[in-house]
Amino acid sequence: MIRRVRSRKAKLWFRSLTLSGRAGGWRSWRFALLLLLTLPAHAQQYQRPQNLDFDLLIQELFAQQGGDDASTSYEDLYENLSQFFQSPLNLNTATPEELGSLFILTPNQIGSLQRHLRQHGALLSLYELQAVAGFDLPTIYKLAPFVTVPETSLQTDRRKFFARLSDGDNTALILRMTRTVEEKKGYTAPTFYQGKPTTRYLGSPEQLYARFRTTHFHDYSFGITVEKDAGEQLRWSLADRQYGPDFISAHAVLYDRGRLKTVAIGDYQAQFGQGLLLSGGFGVGKGAETIATVRRPNSGIRPYTSVLETIYLRGAAATVRVGGGVEVSAFGSRKRVDGSGLVVDTTDTDQVVSEGFSALAATGFHRTPSELARRRNVTETLGGADVTWTAPSRTLQVGLTGVATRYSAALLRRDVPYNRFAFRGTDNTGLGAHYSWTVGSATVFGESARSRSGGWGHVHGLVASLSASVDAALMVRDYARDFQSFYGNTFGEGTYPVNERGVYLGIKVRPIARWELSAYYDRFRFPWLRSRAATVNSGGDEWLGRILFRPDKLTTIYAQLRVERKDRDLPTQVDLQLKQVGVGTRRNAVVYAAYKPSAKLELRSRVQASSYQLGAVTRTTGLAIAQDLNFALGRRVALDTRFALFDTDDFDNRQYMYESDVLYAFSIPALNGRGSRAYAVLRYGINRHLDIWLRAARTLQRDQTTIGSGLEEIQGPRRTDVRVQVRWRAQ
Template sequence: MKPLAFIQAIYLLWGVSSLSAQTPGKGELDIEAFMEERFAFQEEDIDYEDLYETLLQVHLQPLNLHHATAEQLRSLLILTPLQVESFIRYRDQFGPLLSIYELQAIPEWDLPTIEKILPFVLLEPDPVPVRPPGLKRLSHAENAYIILRHRRIWQTRKGFSPPDTLSDGRLSSRYLGDPNDAYVRLRLQQPGDFSVGLTAEKDAGEPFSWDPGSRRYGMDFLSLHYTLYNKGALKTLTLGDYQLQFGQGLVFGAGFSVGKGAETIATVRRSSLGLRPYTSVLETGFFRGAAATVTSGNLAWTAMYSYTPRNATVQLSQDSLEVSDSYLSSLVLSGYHRTESEIQKKARAREKNIGGNIHYKNPKNGLQAGANFLYTRYSRPLLPRFRIYNQFEFRGDQNAIGSLYFSYNFANHYLFGETALSRSGGTGSVLGIMSSLSRKVDFSLAWRNFERNFHSFYGNAFSEGSRPINEAGVYMGINYKPSRKINWSAYYDHFSFPWLRFRAYAPSAGSEWLSRFTYTPNKSLIVFLQYREERKSRNLLSEEQSANHYLLMEGTRRNFAWNLAYQPTSGWQAKTRIQQSSFSINGRTTRGYAISQDLSGEINRFTFSGRISLFDTDDFENRQFLFEKNVLWAFSVPSFYGQGMRYYLLASYEISRHLTGWIRWAKTSYSNREGIGSGLQEIPGSEVTETTIQLRYRLHR
């Protein structure tokens, strides 16, 4: 243990010499900066809402550095293996930290690293064990707030126009609700003690109605949770909606995982974060029921039960009118209930899940190991329409999957892996290592293999595809930091698909590589250059086919980005970004680009940011994605193709100690369109304007 007087004297001397010039930031979560550092390029099929909620969970319930484990520190996707090992060694040698400023004394930790981690950590004394909270303690929760949000597209979509009369005299389909998005979030949370929350949402076009028959109770989607933490041997107890994350995500892969991106080391593995409440508005990927984790020495036991409604398309078996002969032809994942046909699919299926986890942790040598099991049963058989590419997909009314996993930390090297077996006999495996080869070089290697008949409904492992099925691959990543000002990261990933896939009617293979160079000459300026190339095969379009109607051709996608961020003071920042793409297949190449300029500032209780973007693309393949700042705890990653400009302005004002307001205006103007969107989402004209208004009331300040 370190002598208190000696350490305090060191702090006095150090504070005079250096801390006055190098003060860690305020610990605010800049989600845009965090995402840009970890994603190569934005993609449309990623659930960014779920990622934001995952980050928000840790931000609102930060890790206590007095007790944070190496596994929890790695889960932040910020620290290298060497930095994690250095922190644990420092804490073991000198005892609990006295101040957040002491992080600068840890070897291998620099100020940029500390600023990145501050939104997710804190220093607090050991909590006093307390009983489950009563109404009085609930009403005095440290994090207690209510958020009200309204969003609207002001042009009239076809779905909100008067219906047409069809040839048979029927009226065409239209949305049953108004064009307003509405969102309500209530949270009462005491970190390390309890969390109570309600989240409700109504999408544009969904009616606000009370109809138990179609399971609509005002808002279209409602999510509730009640969670207790650290009540003796009871580590966590959750009632309501929740998620689980253990091992490498083959069985329980809660929420969103970053995967391949500009952060080439820490993102290849998954963390065993265990049980946590679900607070997103995505209507899939969560359990609803009860779950608990109990600890006993180095063992932790988790048991869960869930009985969840699922949106589905129900079909009658051929030549049968009996309800008992019906089946599910598909599960509907969109979450929209705007028309009669969409409402008819709401909660048509019931999904029962029973499962558990056993987790072992040896604090002395860093070994962790565990086992997962999950049994799933649907109220009706799931029988998707047969296609040659999906003949090994899940069919039936029940599935079971189990796995074994481990992780082991040896000095600056971290090994991890998991192997799972599903009821079909298909297996899935992940094995990898993260290493700090020196103070300047970090390396990662990950191998995965998911058989074509491996079925995991809640899996979220490291992969090229959106699900761990029908894929094998090897990934290598490197990060080189020769000095404080220069950083280079790169990865190469080779993958194959042993069986057919959607839009690829033959076994295929591909590869992807990325290189990113970052230059930070001082605290005010950051510049990076990034290049990515991906090669993947897919079916040619019908007009490009020969007599073989399933001819595959390799397509090559290239992306380039240059980004400059200048922050002369803590309250002002300017950012310029140029990105370009190309897509080549069958001897034809198309291109696209986008240029954006951002400015943000802060004056007393008023903050604002704005952007002007210009885009020009040849086709949909080159659509450009740009992260945009939004109101607090909301996310925006629009895509643009064609020709046009995009503007947005965002402002917030702290009305009082308790009340803060946000308003956002955004507009997209196209120069080559007379209509935007398709179907009931179509907007006549060449412009789209949207506004977002949000209020947050904090109960205890």
């Protein structure tokens, strides 16, 4: 084994000597010397961590917090990153779209890696990334948990399909239970109001989750996921189409079968272009990562493995390589969705024109009789296709996308002024074109689309490396007030690409070693009325600045400031017939430090503060302080702990902090009021096949006699949540 590793290292060393004229002489010779010194080592492959630490990456990607439109759901993006951690990308065979889905590498870095592979052949070690133009050590450290360079990367697995399937290199079963210890109002005995019992939850307070999945990179993925939310029933009802848990999702996906690039049956997602018509369900938006997150990857068809009950497609899809760099994707979906708010549309003579629903419920909760009444009461049928051509050099890509959607009942939104141009009816179509072109160290990209209403959506951008230490991004967007896209999710302020114009500028500078500066400025306008701004052409701007310092590989320190100004309705006054609009100013500041004094202990400290002022109203503030102690007690045991204090004047100053959780679970609670929060997460590897996680979190609210509201109300100032998870792996 030692001889073989030395041989691989020697090949890598001699290869590095040939790079002196391509990657900079001193840098390559220094890299070669480093490899020469490591030849006697037993195994120089990167030792991937047993438990993924998302903390710093999450802070970079998910910096948006507390805004009026901060309704972006990050669960699917977290799920995507978790999947890449469990099944890391092979750097020698990963596509540019797969690398872009990590939101870590810029288009220029992805292009540099692809050119390096074409010129010098497959990577022999992850450490060889240091010889790729545009890659520095911080980027490599950030990328390393999600990628691999296996020793068999140059070989093709020629075993028969069922032999590969039985190998189970990435086969796992996960079981999870979550429960709030204190009793919520929804689980108490009902009282009576006007002679009728009050509403209560129909099911038990446990949240139950199970998932089985087996995968093989660029080969296949099979999986099934089931979930019961807290308060939902476990029941078997053919009439209601419930077979045990409330939500069941399954998929079967095959890759690279001759001309078939991908074929999917069951639940899947599709993302083409920049997501104007079809987005994969997740969007990063604006954050401290000011460059890599601007451009969306043209990732195509991928399996759906999350438990968000609205953002997936259910049916069949396939992508075919027809030759000449052309790929044709076709997809169809038919599923039942939750339509809330029964609406009867009438004429002036009170004649019924149509019946429908006023909104698509996105929560996925079916705990009470009223929630059950809207459970999957509307059928959604969707179909479409995408044709994409990629140049042999992979520097140019253009495509056309078409999608059509039909609901079994009419979507009749509430008759309020800001909904004047919103979709109404049963049928919608969209047709768009997308492109990406890399010239040198710059990539231009974009998408334009038109919906059946006649409204247009445009998003176009540029990402460029201005020098070895400076990256910049420009994004221009224009979404008409009548542009209608149900599965669109692209760059912008709102959840959907509609009624918005804006210009974004981002920059990242590495002036000297160990220092990194990043900033963005975004200016936006809303041509039509919005739900919280009753005026046309409202708008605002937003900027962020961040300075990060890594004195050594064990220490990370950063400070960040974000300021947003946005028009918003002033508090309602009885004597005014028309709402007045003022400027709401929100400020968020964060100071963070992480230090790892030993292999068994890591310390993290975080202080964040905010303020909000609307017009001449008194400014309100918020503050949170957190201290983490994370222990690695050998390869089998890990313990993450936190204690935090928070003090906020109102909900506008709620504080978001990412928390460690069990594998595939995501937690960024909103801390509001005055109190403290603590949690502990224990992971224990029983053996190579079995792992168990235990998590407990408690929030203590000072000066309050209850926590929560409605059926979620808890009597008392404390809330305690516990979670247990077990994972079995075949290997």
